[in-house]
Structure formats: structure tokens, C-alpha cells
Amino acid sequence: MSHRNAPLSETGRLRLARCIVEDGWPLRRAAERFQVSVSTAARWAGRYRELGDAGMADRSSRPHHSPKRTPTRTERRIIKVRVIRRWGPARIGYLLRLHPSTVHRVLTRYGLAKLRWLDRPTGRVIRRMESAACGDLVHVDVKKLGKIPDGGGWRMLGKPIGGRNRQADKSSGQTSKYGNPVRGYHFLHTAIDAHSRLAYSELLADERKETAAAFWLRANAWFNHCGFTVRKVLTDNGSCYRSHKFRDALGDIEHRRTRPYRPQTNGKVERFHRTLADEWAYARLYTSDTDRCAEYPRWLHNYNHHRGHTALKGQPPASRVPNLSGQYN
Incomplete structure (x- = not known):
């Protein structure tokens, strides 16, 4: 295959060969006219005499014999x-x-x-779910995240001190100076659009059916404000998603569930949770749970509007949503 700086394309080779073979030009004159060496002009003229126009095409550079090829x-x-x-x-x-x-x-x-x-347990090629437009499918899931005691957790203080704090909290039920339990969990409820990867997420106190249903009502209103309508929702088989309250909150939206023990089906939101763990939850050493919670809205805005996404060719999720406000803030 000819490279970008090659002086002769297939058409140029044909013109060179015809000047020599049909018009009787000397090799040196033709080579000077087409700005190639005399040997190159002779090679293309010879191929034209032997094969005609077909001889001007590129040939494979693969050797005819490879004695050192792997047996x-x-x-x-x-x-x-x-x-x-x-x-x-x-x-x-x-x-x-x-x-x-x-x-x-x-x-x-x-x-x-x-x-x-590949799916490692079965060896089958993973069939990836691709949505053609915003709102065709929204993935919903919950991630449980441990709270940080005042002064920092075990990542800052070390595992021995963190272990002692854990045992003391179990026995005494202490609370921090902010009034929150020292131990406990946040429940990150997340809804992410499969086409644009635009995410709506909240830090809530539990994963009960009432909480999940109320979260979806707010998430759906937010997606509508972004300019598109949700048509399908995909969740796992958690009890909150199998409840009547969540079904009523969905309304006319089609509800799809993953196959049991197959979290890969809900992989887009699972990957989002891994990203937020790497880039927000454990990205730096927080001195209190309040500091980390205050950072989450800023990180989520950056994820939606500014952070490049590899699945979107380096563009942020907002780039796939027409006329989305806040993209340049």
C-alpha cells in the first residue's frame, strides 16, 4: 500500500508505464518527468508489459515463505x-x-x-446493550457506602485504630459532633441513561421500597427536565424494585429486571459506581463524612458535563443530550 508521500498512485504508475511502453520514452526521461528513480520506472514498465493495467495495483509485502513461523x-x-x-x-x-x-x-x-x-465463567462473548437514543433505557441500582468517622477512617488512621473504633462503635452507639452515627452507611441510589451515560444520583438513608420509589420520581422528573422521556427502566431483583410502590412510581414506563446472579446485565450503573468509588469516595483522605458528602454534587456535575467518557470517544455524557443546560458551567 502506498504511503502518504509516495510520488506515484496507481493512476500515476499507469501513466508512467504507458509513456515508456506505448509512447517510447527513455527510462531516464520518464523517471525525471514523474520524479522517481530509473529503477522504479523500469519496474512499473516491466509489470505493465507483463500484466497490463492490473499490474499497477499494490502487492502484498508478505514473504512467500516464513521458515521461523510458529509451528x-x-x-x-x-x-x-x-x-x-x-x-x-x-x-x-x-x-x-x-x-x-x-x-x-x-x-x-x-x-x-x-x-x-468474554464472560469468564462461561467463555461466551458478552453481548453489550446499546441504546439508540436518550431515554430508551435507564439503569437503576443502589450502592452501600460506609460513613467516615470524625477525624478520618481507617484509610487515614490505619487499620489498627480503625478496628478499635469499629468495635467501640458497635458497643456504645456513639454519635459524631454533627449528630450522625459514627458507624453506618449511605445508600447511593443511581439512575444512568444507557445512551448518554448521563447520571442522576442521591445519597439516601436506606434502600426501602418507599425510598426507592421516591428517588425514581425525582430522577424521572430530572431526566424530563434534561429534555427526554424515559421509556424503559432496568433494575436488579432487589425487594425495593419488586415492590408495588416502585411499580406505581414507574407508571407507564416498562420495567425490566436482570437475570438472577448476573450483575453484568446492569453493567453501566455498576461501572458508574466503580468510577465514583475511585474518583470521589476514596480519591482522597476525608476528615469527616460531611466533607465527603459535600464533595459529591460537585463530582457528579463534573462527571455529567466535563469528564471525558471512554465509551463516548472522550466526550462527556452531556455531549449526547441536545441543548442540556449546565454543560459549560
Whole structure:
């Protein structure tokens, strides 16, 4: 294949060859006219005499014979280990005493699916759910997040002190100076649009059916304010989502549930929870639970309007929602 700075395209080669073969130009004159070497002009003229117009096409640079290519028997062993154990090139190479790059080339040559595309327990290729427009499907889930005692938790003070605090809190039921229990949990209720990855999330006190239903009413109103209507909602099989209150809160919206023990089906919201844990909940050492809770709205705004998303080619979720306010704040 010709590169971007090549002086001759297929059309240029044909013109060069015809000048030499049909018009009788000397090789040196033709080479000077088309700004190539004499040997290049001779090569294309020779191919034109032999093959005509078809000889001007690019030829494969692959060698006719590869004496050092990995033996077929070794390739079969690599494929067998990959299919049965679902290992990567490094582990397969260590087992078969091969370099990982050799294993990678064999796997690529035979078009085997990448490990990140596979469901490890079954070996099946993951079928990813893609929505064509905003509101076609919204993923909903809850994440339980431990509260931080005043002064910092075990990440700041160390595990020994954190362990002693945990035992003291269980026995005494102390409260912080802000009136909140030292121990306990926040419940992060999240609704994320599958097409745009736009997320609505709240820190709530529990995951009861009344809380989940009220959260969805606020989330649905927020999505409507963003300019689109939710048509389907996907949740797991938690009791709050199987309740009549949550069903009544959905109204005419279609409710879909994941298969039991298959959190991958609700993977978009699960991945969002992992992102917020890395970039907000445990991104730095907070001295109190109040400080961390105050930071969450700012982080969520940055996620929706400014932070690039790899699934959206580096653009923020707001870029997929037409005329969304707050994108440039």
C-alpha cells in the first residue's frame, strides 16, 4: 500500500508505464518527468508489459515463505489453552515457554475474542446493550457506602485504630459532633441513561421500597427536565424494585429486571459506581463524612458535563443530550 508521500498512485504508475511502453520514452526521461528513480520506472514498465493495467495495483509485502513461523502444533496448543482456561498471552506464554508477543500474534491471527469481551465463567462473548437514543433505557441500582468517622477512617488512621473504633462503635452507639452515627452507611441510589451515560444520583438513608420509589420520581422528573422521556427502566431483583410502590412510581414506563446472579446485565450503573468509588469516595483522605458528602454534587456535575467518557470517544455524557443546560458551567 502506498504511503502518504509516495510520488506515484496507481493512476500515476499507469501513466508512467504507458509513456515508456506505448509512447517510447527513455527510462531516464520518464523517471525525471514523474520524479522517481530509473529503477522504479523500469519496474512499473516491466509489470505493465507483463500484466497490463492490473499490474499497477499494490502487492502484498508478505514473504512467500516464513521458515521461523510458529509451528502449527504450537499454535493449536495456544488456542486450546485460551479456549479452556481463558488465559491471557502472559500466562499462556509462561505455561508453554513462549514469549507473550508470540502468543499474542497467534491469538490475533486466528481472530480469537479479547478477554475483556468474554464472560469468564462461561467463555461466551458478552453481548453489550446499546441504546439508540436518550431515554430508551435507564439503569437503576443502589450502592452501600460506609460513613467516615470524625477525624478520618481507617484509610487515614490505619487499620489498627480503625478496628478499635469499629468495635467501640458497635458497643456504645456513639454519635459524631454533627449528630450522625459514627458507624453506618449511605445508600447511593443511581439512575444512568444507557445512551448518554448521563447520571442522576442521591445519597439516601436506606434502600426501602418507599425510598426507592421516591428517588425514581425525582430522577424521572430530572431526566424530563434534561429534555427526554424515559421509556424503559432496568433494575436488579432487589425487594425495593419488586415492590408495588416502585411499580406505581414507574407508571407507564416498562420495567425490566436482570437475570438472577448476573450483575453484568446492569453493567453501566455498576461501572458508574466503580468510577465514583475511585474518583470521589476514596480519591482522597476525608476528615469527616460531611466533607465527603459535600464533595459529591460537585463530582457528579463534573462527571455529567466535563469528564471525558471512554465509551463516548472522550466526550462527556452531556455531549449526547441536545441543548442540556449546565454543560459549560
